[in-house]
Amino acid sequence: MSAATAAASDVEDVKVEEKPPFKNTEPMAYAMGDIGNGFYFQLVTNYALIYMTDALGINPAIAGVIIFVGKLISAFTDFGVGVWSDNAPLREDGRYHWFVRTLRYPLMAVIILTFLPFVSSWPMWLRITYITVIYILGVACYSATSAPYGSFASVSTPVVKHRDAMASGRGFGSTAGGIIVTAVLPLVMYTTVKDASGNDKQVLNGPALIWVAIVFAILLWICYQITLKGTVERIRVEKSKDERVPPLKSIKYMFTNRAMVALMLAALLLIFAQMFAGAVNTYLYKDYFNNTTALSILAFQNVPVLIVAPFAPAICDKFGKKTVCGSLLVLTTVVYVVMFFMHITNPYVFVGMSVLAMFGNGVFGLMVWSFITDIIDDIQVKTHTREDGTVYTGYMFARKIGQALSGLLPAVVLAATGYVTATAGETVTQSAATLDNIYGVATLAPAIGNGLIAVILLVFYPLSGKVSKENAKILEARREKGEM
Template identity: 35%
Template sequence: MALAKKQEFSPNNSAVTARPFGFKDKLGYLFGDFGNDFFFILVAAFLMVYYTDVYGLNPAFVGTLFLIARLWDAVADVSWGRFIDTRKPGKNGKFRPWIFRMSFPLVITGVLMFVHIPGMSTGFYEAYAFVTYILWGTLYSTVNIPYGSMASVITSDPVERTSLSSFRALGGTLAGLIINVVGPMILFVNNKADANHFLVGAIIFAVLSIACYMACYKLSVERIVMDKTDKPNVNMGQTIKGLVKNKPLIWILVASLTFMICFMLIGTVNVYLFKDYFGNAKALSMVGLIQSIAVFIGMPLVKPLVAKFGKKEIASAGILLSAVVYGALYLLPNLTATQFIGVLSIAMFGYGIFNLVVWAFVTDVIDYHEYLTGLREDGTVYSIYSFSRKVGQAIAGGLGGYAIASVGYNQTLKAQAQSTLDGIHTLGTLVPAIVMVVIFLILVFLYPLNKNKTKQLAIDLAEKRKSK
């Protein structure tokens, strides 16, 4: 099948002449993940403790809820990505309009997750949690899939795409800075989760989130578009055949799934680690602040490092650094909260570097899919990638709840048993160290697109497009 023609916007094929790629695009893309992560990070870091300590739900039940909901989210991601790839671009592009349309119901549902009606039965709280959380996750797919797919049509330059990846990570980091630093100050009262404070926080973050989505919509431009005379390709068989052959995609899926398991587990366990093991939930604010500072330090370093060494090489080094530091923290169980955070900051820098680079891998595997099949299916390939991350979230969500329950956490106790506290410490240190070593090995030995191969892919693909 012939490769669909890709072209820049011009007076000949659009009513509007696109400005050159520049800072406004980077800023717009930053705002997209800024908006996404107001609720994503809030949910990842604090929803479990809200369900256990406000709704009074068993952590194992919450783990089951997270597992089921996120597996459904993964299916929703792929379905929505495929749906978008069957749509023709409009005057505002193919992906941007969906961000505008679906962001409003998304943030409203996000607020509803944190509504607490006092005096209801456990069964009511369980049902309410199921309905609102699953609905929020489904709507999240309708915004996040077009947002993530959009990077590959904003620019075709590999270095510029790395820059978009870095700005995306910066957007998430800024949201994390607000959620993780300000969040514990709002959400906890006397070291306990407070229902009214959670609702106020959700409303504040909803307003900020919708403002960011609108900024993303206004500032970004889709430049690479399918010729409007061509019909969108719907040959699912050819798509699947290309996906199976796409080794870079397969291994970045595995690495991303594994990273999400690790990252989400850390987010879940950290709340209990500082609230119960260190007896200081407010210290989570310092963790969030240092995590953001680590990314801010790493951000200007990523582009020159990637240009010199390559994405694969830099991401591998960052994740290995984190693995070593988490292993050291496991061997130092008697640190104070402040000392623990000080050492942890090095690990956060390491996986911050990894996270700054990882989104740029996606545009490479989209290009590789086009090289293999002649099909430009940004939404489908990105949704497959997002699917793997959602599966990782599902597994981590389930594991987080089951793990907290397995070490004996009892939400009715004022103080947890020492064996429970020791178990929480192991979950927050040794387990991440092991998982990050696995990610390092995947990147080094199994992911095939190193610096030189990525450059050659861009050259080969450009030549292939010209020949069509």
């Protein structure tokens, strides 16, 4: 295949390289990067709160504020890194690969520093100070790699079906990484002890986290290495320093684009629903069901999503992403509402219902990255400017707001219901009222979140499959003329 190179203007040189040809292995290589992301993200998402409350003995309200502040800060660091990467010089392997290749090392260090076992013996004020600083540093380091990594899909190829394959690959990696982490951790993170009444009680094994963190840091490096070796940046836009798009102008592009605003709202609610349920599920299975083995099995709730992953791009291409994902999210909402009213007491019945409930949410999570590439094209059609990293991190900004809320609100709920914290190895029996509230939150909050996402996609999101294909044709015609 040939390479097309043309000057789009006096200040921009647009180079679309079609060599080397796109390989079928690239989506899976890209997926490995999100599996690597999961070794930090899933660990911190699912265990930072319970580590702070049950290993360090920090009040859940204080722990929630720490997570909220950290995630709020990361929303801005994500956007900052996105602008930085968009304006970075082109290197031999492109613009975005350098960030992942270089900045993964600080992230590896922070994973280990987050779970140092001897911190639990420090005075309480020092524990709080230390974990606050490390948590904020961790989310910033995660931004430095995950934000540029997100741009790989949109700059890998100008061909829509290949970009959809890359987006589906990333969704597969995110889902598979979540299954790996959440299936393994409950088996090693808890130990069974006797409470004051002589009954078996499962408690967090805080010291085990350091070994998990070391292994995960190594696995993160390996996954990123596979992604770096197996993906190619084919779309490259070289800009003069004087004519780069100012950050404020990039923000204006995003917040005046209806599709972008709708997806940002959907992203906020998606991550809120997922992380809120994930954080509360840790307590639900530990305290309400007293069965963390079932929590490990719950990790496989997204296996059906992995099974349909190879077919999802074709299905969405035929019926439209917004229609397919919106309809499945309605199903997710209905199932969660049924679970709320059933008040299930058998953990394995709850797991079975959760598998059905998470299908719609999982398919949307699988295809959401393809929504982003459609929006990047839509903005380019309207503005003749391509800002992959900035648009991606605008989306990530909304996700991080959702993460911040999902880190704060579960902790606030726990504190309000009288949840009693513990230091490593202690046994605490929660009140019946606390347990009932945990169950209610674990089912009703995802129902509300997923229901709102369905409304946003089906009613407010404007980019149907037909519009996205028309945009792709417009941009293809422009590229043939050497235009943006």
